[in-house]
Amino acid sequence: MGLHVIVPVKYVPDIEKVRFDVKSGRIDRSSAPGEINPFDLNALEAAVRIKEKLGGTVTAISMGPPQAESALRDALARGVDRAILLTDKRFAGADTLATSYTLACAIRKLGSFDLIICGEKTVDGDTGQVGPEIAEHLGIPHIAYVSEIREVSNDRILVVSDLGDGYYLVEMKLPGLIAVTKDINVPRLPTLRDKLRARKAIIEVWSADELVDVADVSRFGYVGSPTIVHRVFFPSERGRKAIIFRGVDAVDKLVEVLIEEGLLG
Amino acid sequence: MAGVIVFAEQHGGEIHPVSFELLSKGREVADRLGVELYSVLLGYNVKNIASELIYYGADRVYVFDNPLLEVFDPVRYKHIIASLAIRKKPELILFGATPLGRSLAPRVAVALNTGLTADCIDIRVDEEGDIVQVRPAFTGNIIAYIKTRTRPVIATVRYRVMKPPRRDLERRGEIIVEEAEVLEDTGIKVLKKVRDKEVRLADSEIIVACGRGLRRPEDIRMIEELARLLGGEVGASRPLVDEGWISRDHQIGFSGNVVKPRLYIACGISGSPQHLAGMRDSEVIVAINIDPSAPIFRVSDYGVIGDLYEVIPKLIEKLRSMGRG
Numbered sequence: 001m002g003l004h005v006i007v008p009v010k011y012v013p014d015i016e017k018v019r020f021d022v023k024s025g026r027i028d029r030s031s032a033p034g035e036i037n038p039f040d041l042n043a044l045e046a047a048v049r050i051k052e053k054l055g056g057t058v059t060a061i062s063m064g065p066p067q068a069e070s071a072l073r074d075a076l077a078r079g080v081d082r083a084i085l086l087t088d089k090r091f092a093g094a095d096t097l098a099t100s101y102t103l104a105c106a107i108r109k110l111g112s113f114d115l116i117i118c119g120e121k122t123v124d125g126d127t128g129q130v131g132p133e134i135a136e137h138l139g140i141p142h143i144a145y146v147s148e149i150r151e152v153s154n155d156r157i158l159v160v161s162d163l164g165d166g167y168y169l170v171e172m173k174l175p176g177l178i179a180v181t182k183d184i185n186v187p188r189l190p191t192l193r194d195k196l197r198a199r200k201a202i203i204e205v206w207s208a209d210e211l212v213d214v215a216d217v218s219r220f221g222y223v224g225s226p227t228i229v230h231r232v233f234f235p236s237e238r239g240r241k242a243i244i245f246r247g248v249d250a251v252d253k254l255v256e257v258l259i260e261e262g263l264l265g
Numbered sequence: 266m267a268g269v270i271v272f273a274e275q276h277g278g279e280i281h282p283v284s285f286e287l288l289s290k291g292r293e294v295a296d297r298l299g300v301e302l303y304s305v306l307l308g309y310n311v312k313n314i315a316s317e318l319i320y321y322g323a324d325r326v327y328v329f330d331n332p333l334l335e336v337f338d339p340v341r342y343k344h345i346i347a348s349l350a351i352r353k354k355p356e357l358i359l360f361g362a363t364p365l366g367r368s369l370a371p372r373v374a375v376a377l378n379t380g381l382t383a384d385c386i387d388i389r390v391d392e393e394g395d396i397v398q399v400r401p402a403f404t405g406n407i408i409a410y411i412k413t414r415t416r417p418v419i420a421t422v423r424y425r426v427m428k429p430p431r432r433d434l435e436r437r438g439e440i441i442v443e444e445a446e447v448l449e450d451t452g453i454k455v456l457k458k459v460r461d462k463e464v465r466l467a468d469s470e471i472i473v474a475c476g477r478g479l480r481r482p483e484d485i486r487m488i489e490e491l492a493r494l495l496g497g498e499v500g501a502s503r504p505l506v507d508e509g510w511i512s513r514d515h516q517i518g519f520s521g522n523v524v525k526p527r528l529y530i531a532c533g534i535s536g537s538p539q540h541l542a543g544m545r546d547s548e549v550i551v552a553i554n555i556d557p558s559a560p561i562f563r564v565s566d567y568g569v570i571g572d573l574y575e576v577i578p579k580l581i582e583k584l585r586s587m588g589r590g
C-alpha cells in the first residue's frame with residue numbers, strides 16, 4: 001500500500017560564493033560550499049506530505065560528486081526513507097540530456113515507482129529541463145510548474161499547473177512526474193533528532209557499473225553530452241547613469257528627469 | 266532537407282508574441298545557413314492564424330489542427346513535433362522560454378536524442394558556420410556561449426530579448442495543413458482553468474516594485490497608487506511573496522518573472538543577485554532606498570536616497586498636482 005515517490009535532488013554550490021575563471025571558461029565549484037538545491041526542498045516536502053497521507057516510501061536520488069552525500073543526508077533528515085548517490089568520474093561533465101538519462105536509468109534500476117517529484121530548476125544549471133527529460137526517457141507523462149497538489153490516490157494525481165496564460169487544474173495518471181515550484185509548500189526544518197538519525201543512515205552509492213545492465217555507458221557524462229560550453233565571460237554591466245538625488249528637492253528632480261526621459265508622457 | 270523550425274505557441278487561438286520574436290531570429294539564422302524557415306502551429310481552429318506566421322517571416326507553416334490539440338499536453342505536442350523533425354531534419358528548433366516551451370522542449374530534445382539549451386538571450390552563427398547559443402548563467406553573473414554537437418540544435422529563448430520583426434502583409438509563403446497521428450490517451454487531462462494571472466509583468470512597460478523596505482502589507486496600497494499614477498503595474502521582491510503579502514504573479518527575479526519594462530522603480534529593495542536576475546535589463550531603473558550603500562544603486566540610472574515613507578507620498582502628491590490620475 002501507499003506510493004513509492006522518487007525525488008531527484010541536486011547538490012549545488014552556494015552560487016554567491018562560486019568563482020569563475022574567465023580565461024579557461026571554468027567554473028570553480030570547489031571554491032564554494034555546497035548545499036541541497038533550494039528548489040528541491042519543496043519537492044521533498046511535497047513527497048513527504050504524500051507519504052504522511054497515503055503511506056509508502058520516499059526515495060531520494062542524486063547524481064554528483066562524493067560530497068553530494070551531504071545533500072542526501074539533508075533529504076534523509078527531512079523524511080526520506082532511502083537515499084542513493086550516483087557518483088562516478090564517468091558521470092562527470094553531464095549536460096541535461098546525459099543527467100536525465102543517467103537518473104532515468106537509475107530509476108529504472110530501482111524497479112517500480114508511482115510518482116517522481118522534481119524541483120522547478122537548479123540554482124546552478126537553471127534549466128528546469130531535467131524533470132521533463134527524465135519523464136521522456138521513462139516514457140511517462142509529466143506536468144511542470146505545479147504550484148498545488150489537490151488530490152493524490154494510488155493511480156492518479158490532481159494538480160494546479162501554470163501553463164503560461166493562467167493556472168490550470170490538470171489530472172495525471174500514475175506513474176508520472178511533476179516538477180513543483182517554490183509556491184507549493186513551505187518546507188519544514190528538520191529537528192535535531194532527525195538530523196542525528198540522518199547522520200547514521202546508510203546512503204547507497206552506485207557507480208556506472210551498477211547501471212550497465214540498464215544503460216548505455218556511452219550516454220553518460222561528458223561523452224554523452226551534446227551541448228558544450230564554448231566560452232564564458234562576465235557581461236559588462238550596462239552603463240547606468242547612477243545619478244543620485246537626496247534631500248528636500250529629490251522628488252522634484254526625479255520627476256524632472258522622468259519627464260526628460262519621456263516616461264511621464 | 267534542412268531548415269530552421271520555430272514553434273508557434275498559441276493560447277486560445279492567440280499567438281504568443283515570443284513566437285514572432287523567434288521568427289525574427291530564426292529568419293536571421295536561416296538566411297546565414299542558407300536554409301528555409303518553417304513554423305509549426307498546433308491547436309484547434311487555428312488555421313486562420315497561420316498566415317500571421319508568414320507575415321512575420323516564415324517560408325512555410327505546418328499546421329496541426331485537431332480538437333485534441335486545443336490545450337497543451339506535453340506528450341501529445343512532443344509526439345507531433347518530434348515526428349515532424351524526424352521528417353524534415355531541421356538544423357535548429359526554437360521554442361519560447363515560457364512555461365509551455367520549457368515543459369515541451371525537453372521532451373522533444375530527448376525524443377530526438379539531442380542537446381537543448383535553456384533560456385537563451387541570443388542565437389548566432391559564428392565564422393565556422395556553427396550555431397552558437399548565448400545564455401546567462403549563475404543568476405546572470407556570467408554569459409555562456411554554447412554549441413551543440415548533435416542535430417537538431419534545440420533552444421528555448423527568452424521573451425522580449427529579441428526585436429519582433431515588422432509584420433509584412435506582402436510576404437508570401439506556404440501553409441500546409443498536416444494530418445497527423447494525434448495520441449489519444451497520454452495520461453494527462455487538462456480539466457479547466459482555475460485562475461488567470463493577476464498580472465503579466467513580462468508585458469509591462471512600467472513597474473513599481475516593492476521590497477522588504479515596506480513595514481506592513483497594507484503599505485502596498487501606496488505602491489499601487491504610485492503604479493496607477495504612472496500607468497504601470499506593481500512588482501515585488503521575493504520576501505513579500507513568501508510572507509503572503511502579495512501573490513506570486515507579482516514576484517520579480519530568479520524564481521519569479523523576468524521583466525524588461527521601460528521604467529522600473531525599486532522601492533525598498535536591496536538589489537540581491539536573485540532580484541537583479543529578473544530586472545537588470547530594464548530600460549531605465551530608479552531606486553528609492555534609505556541605505557546609500559544598497560547594491561541596487563549600482564545598477565540604477567537614478568536613485569533617491571531616503572525613507573520611502575517620505576519619498577513615495579511626496580512623489581504621489583507631485584504626480585497628482587501635475588494632473589495625473
Ligand SMILES: Cc1cc2nc3c(=O)[nH]c(=O)nc-3n(C[C@H](O)[C@H](O)[C@H](O)COP(=O)(O)OP(=O)(O)OC[C@H]3O[C@@H](n4cnc5c(N)ncnc54)[C@H](O)[C@@H]3O)c2cc1C
Pocket residue numbers: 038039123475476477478479501502503504516517518519520521522532533534535536537538539540543553554555556559571572573574
Ligand atoms: C534560490 C533563491 C531564489 C530567489 N529568488 C528570488 C527572486 O526571484 N526574487 C527576489 O526578489 N528574491 C529572490 N531571492 C531572495 C534574495 O536572495 C533576497 O533575499 C531578496 O531579493 C531580498 O529582498 P529585498 O530586497 O526586498 O529585501 P532586503 O534585502 O531586506 O532589502 C530591503 C531594502 O529596503 C531598504 N529599506 C528599509 N527600510 C526602508 C525605508 N523606510 N525606505 C527606503 N528603503 C528602506 C533597506 O535599506 C534594504 O536595502 C531568492 C533567493 C534564493 C536563495
Ligand SMILES: Nc1ncnc2c1ncn2[C@@H]1O[C@H](COP(=O)(O)O)[C@@H](O)[C@H]1O
Pocket residue numbers: 007008009010011037039040043061062063064096099103117118119120121122125126127128129130131
Ligand atoms: N544531478 C542531479 N541529481 C539529481 N537530480 C537532479 C540533478 N540535476 C537536476 N535534478 C533534478 O531536476 C530538477 C531540474 O534541474 P535543472 O534542469 O538542472 O534546472 C532539479 O530540481 C532536480 O529535481
